[in-house]
Amino acid sequence: MRAKKPLGILSLALICLVLFGVPAAAQTAESDTLRIGLLAPTTGPFAAFGRMQTEGAILALEEHGYTVSGHPIEFIIEDTRLDGEIAVDKSRKLNEEDNVHVIIGPTSGGVGLSVLDWARDSGVPVIMSYAAPEDITMRLAAHNVVRNSWTGAQPMDPFGYWVATELGYSRIYMIGEDYSYPYNQAGGFKRGFCRGGGEVVTTVWHPMPTEDFSSFLARIPRTGYDAVLYNGAGSNAVAFVNQYIEFGMLDVHPLLGQSNTFEQGDLPAMLLEAAGGLSAIQYVESLETPEFLRFKEAYQERWGRVPAAAAEHTYTAIVMTLRAVEAIDDFNDRDALIEALRSTDYPDAPRGGFYLDEYANPVHNVYIREVREVDGALMNVGIVRVPEVSQFGPYDPDVYMAQPVDARDYPPDLCAEMPAEMLDVEEVYEFVPMEDGR
């Protein structure tokens, strides 16, 4: 009897395969339907981001009645669970089984890099709508991968420059999460800060996740620094900011944040004393341009909450796709679709107009924002708008990409050790004070 066991098992497996496999294989793709896939972490620790991404995309599709140029649109959502391998598998599924024309993309940096690696070989057009590693549109750029969001350094370079020149700070103490996105944020900040005349950005990294920051807070020198910058987000940021306040550190050094430290979704969990915190990103909820107000009201009506950057970025990714499809004859022509996506110019985007640079990363406004208490609740209010910020800041792309990738220990903490070509450039930023929310 024992010898027969594996045969029975394997035949059972075979029967199951036929049962499962054949119905699925019978599905055929309609050639006149535009198919769009969304990779989002709809379960797990980043599920809130996944939900916002899904909502933004669905809003855009509903506004277009799920049609484009008379063709119906099919929208397929796949859960990445914030795992690169799952994301690659789901990308394969979207391509090989659903035959999608475009994949709109993953949330976190590592997952973004994984999908980029897959996309390079498969050739499927991908819009990175929330993954921020700069090399996706720099040193590792693939022709079929475009981005409509940002790179880690992009908002921090003008922010660092502004902190040095406008606030007059010259010494910053930075505590950050120990992984690549904060490295890139720190890199952008240091470059801008040093160009603006700063002297030192002392950098300390903490493991992910950290709940108790008392040992880090105790190590912050009481004198010799102008401000503390917390380079982290999510539950870490809530814990850090609240403990910073409770330790009375606000009386010692003012607090700055990275792009996502004061996310709208996290502000309700922070103490009201967090008001005054400064940060910079390409999005601010207080914007009062007609494009943003229309988007915000439509989103609130549909989903009952204020849209965050993650929602706007998938919304605009869908609109970009539909405009690209309208601009070409046949969306089954992949090369034409990629070219149309790469030449995106989107002047009426809710966050403010943007266009893609030659590496297919947006050039757009960066907003410097201050946390304020409005009607008893905290919210971000834009105070300065920096128009047309590129992923390369003021640098020539070739000079920028010849530098090492931002890492734990690069760029150096001391501005005096910064390479000369990173300090000696013509400044391009214009800091426009925001009045009436614009």
Next chain:
Amino acid sequence: MTAVGRITRTQYVIYGVLIALAVVLVSFPAWLPAYYLTTVTRILFYSMLAMSLSFLAGQGGMVSLTQTGLFGFSAYVLAILSVHYDAPFPFPLLIAIVGTVALAVVFGVIAMRTYGTYFLILTLALGQIVWAVAQQWTSVTEGFDGIQGTRAPIIGDLSFRDPANFYWVLLVVFLACFFLLRAVINSPFGLALRGTRESPVRMAALGFTVPRIRLAAFVIAAVPAAIAGTFFVQFTGIVTPVTLSLDRTVWILLIVILGGVGSLGGTVIGVFVAMMFEVVVTRFTERYLTAMGITFLLLVLFAPNGIMGVVDSIRNRFARRARAAADDRDQPEPPATGAQ
């Protein structure tokens, strides 16, 4: 019915099924839709990882939570050598497998003198060490983001990046691992290993060096895990700390329990069911993990021996019925000896 005739007929059936099965397995790339070939490929390399745990847990009573660590270590070594150092094929592959087996020797020596829960906890710690190194030694492992860009080799005109070629190589290696592990289980060594599972003290009294037997089993089990890791990284192109996280470890453990601990075939079915379950259920709901959890709960409540336990009990019932029928027909003949 003579005894000779019965064996011959059974052999015919066996050979027929074997040939049909071989034809179907080998011909998958020709007719299976692309994504299903992807899924079968994943089933094969995850099966090798699951078999590694199933062998240790079922034969040696060693529920090891280090196997995904070894799997991930192998994937990392291959990725680091081929992406960061551009080492030519086959060096990254060989170094990855040999290195993982060497690591298994070290881990095995540390873990061998513990049993049961202590073994579980110790191997959990060892697996978490590999994970922590992958996560935090950022200059080598690129930390949280992991390493992208590993590809299967191209040898001459033969590209193993082609899904069909990749699948065929994997299939051969998988079958080799499957039957070699079976041979180990059925060998005197396998018997000795089961002896250490049942009663280490008695085995020692009989003159066996129990830690050495368990260490050998641990090292043998590392081989399919290491090979699976190399296929994994060359197929997905990436390896991140998530690959060897505790979540993945528990997932593999659940699959082994689902399939039935100790049965290699059951383990393969467990992986197959879990993967297909995922592919099918995610079509209807994103709550895949909830559905999986409920299924697992029901399984543990009603079929604690896993899928293979159900299969065995059905087969035993048929065997009993056949035996009863034979007894009715021909009272004097003793019951068939082959039936369990």
